[in-house]
Amino acid sequence: MDRKEEFFNRVAREYRSTIYTVCFMYATDQDEAADLMQEVLIELWQSIDSLAEVRNPRSWIYRLALNVCISQDRRRRRHHTVPLTMDIDPYDEPDPNSQQMELLRRRISRLPMFDRAIVLLWLENMSYDEIATIVGISVKNVSVRLVRIREQLKQMSDN
Amino acid sequence: MENNELETLRQQVAEFKSRLDKQEIVSDRMLREAMLSRTKWMIDANRFALPLSLLVIGLMIYYYYSMHLMPLWILILFIVVFLIEIASNLLNAQLIRPDIIATHNLVKVRRELTKFRRREKLYLMINLPLIALTIILWAWQRPDLFQAWVAILIGFLIGTLIGFFIFWREMRSINETLRQIDEYENAL
Structure with missing residues (x-):
């Protein structure tokens, strides 16, 4: 694993609850939340280089996650999203x-x-x-x- | 809403996040898939548009040289229309650079993406009449193929009418979104 991949893995895990909370608020069920989560991670990976220079990473992560959730065209949902690794379903708990x-x-x-x-x-x-x-x-x-x-x-x- | 109620809501969110912190949520597979992912569909679509258009132009040139059914000036007109389409797509793709979502605020991103959709639709609606005109001119040049041309034209006109109806509805919704963004930015 190279340095960029390592950094991405660390950031994704560190901010997982923040990203999930945004996805949870914009989705209507756990499948859609997983779908949005995957999209946010894709954007995060594609922009990870610019995060290294950011002074306030929390704010940056929020902006990225919210932008994905607001801009996502729901008609073009992916259908092969990897399921979330959670033993709770906040939509139905x-x-x-x-x-x-x-x-x-x-x-x-x-x-x-x-x-x-x-x-x-x-x-x-x-x-x-x-x-x-x-x-x-x-x-x-x-x-x-x-x-x-x-x-x-x-x-x-x-x- | 009372302040203590608001504090309760904040507390709920904090508790929710602390429960989430105990969950793995993102698996290794999920992270790997994100790293292997391609760019967004819109950028992909624009990248595909260029080779596809070039392929169509190539086929038309082949058709012209092998069958001699198409007058040269119509071939040139077709190619010009396609080149305009390619150029407009490339120009439009500048609006959705991959870094836009990470570097700009929510209002700006929403505005850019809406503008992208609006331009895409406008370009299509400019090109469709040009293609229709080209078919009509071509039919006029080859009156011996009259029946075939009538069938093509009827099909094309029905398709265009449906296209314009969808275009009108989508443009209305896009313009409404842009108006809402303007209002949102300026209203106090």
Whole structure:
């Protein structure tokens, strides 16, 4: 294994839960999540050289994963995705944490694509500055969006 | 939404991720497949377009020299149309460079990919009437093959009408996406 492959393996494993969380939020079932995960890994491999020069790898990984999930044309899904190595299925798990996450995912999935990205980054404790840079809008726009998103989520939860 | 509710949501996500950290998620096979993967389908499609177009041009030249059914000027017109198609595809492919997803923000990437789709459709719709015109001119040059030309033209016109209908619907959706991106960037 050469140095590039080693670096890719390390990054993919280190950020696996972050990447999976993004895929989980944009997919509707575990197969689709696996499909998106594979696409993110392909993009990661193709861009891995530029990661070495990045100051904030977490932010970079989020941007890459979100870009893949938002841009992926679902009609062109791959059909030979390698299954994920997980003994849980967060979409269909009886434990309370998974069920709450699934509920949250369903509420977030009703938001427009960019708003989904904003709320996800915000839930991951990212600053408004970081969110603005990843999404490509102003900090003020992020804060206004988040107020609206929170209202929408509250309405969904009340209903 | 109250602050404590929001904190609960953040806590849920943190707990979810800590559970995920205990899972392997990505197997060696998955990583290997990613490393062996080819570039995205759009880039592949554009790479295939060039040799395919060259093949069609080659076949047309062969047809011209072996059967002498096609006037030279029509052959030249066909080749020009194909060359325009190749050039426009190559130009369009610049919008979807492999590094774009890793280096640009979400709004920019979405905008570029939507522009790519829009241009692709526009190029096709510019080329289709050119091909139709070429067939009509060719038929006009060879009136002895009238019946064959009528059949080809009817088929082509039906195909074009269906194509235009799909094109109109897709363009409407693409333009709507671009409008939403503009609104999203500017709205406060």
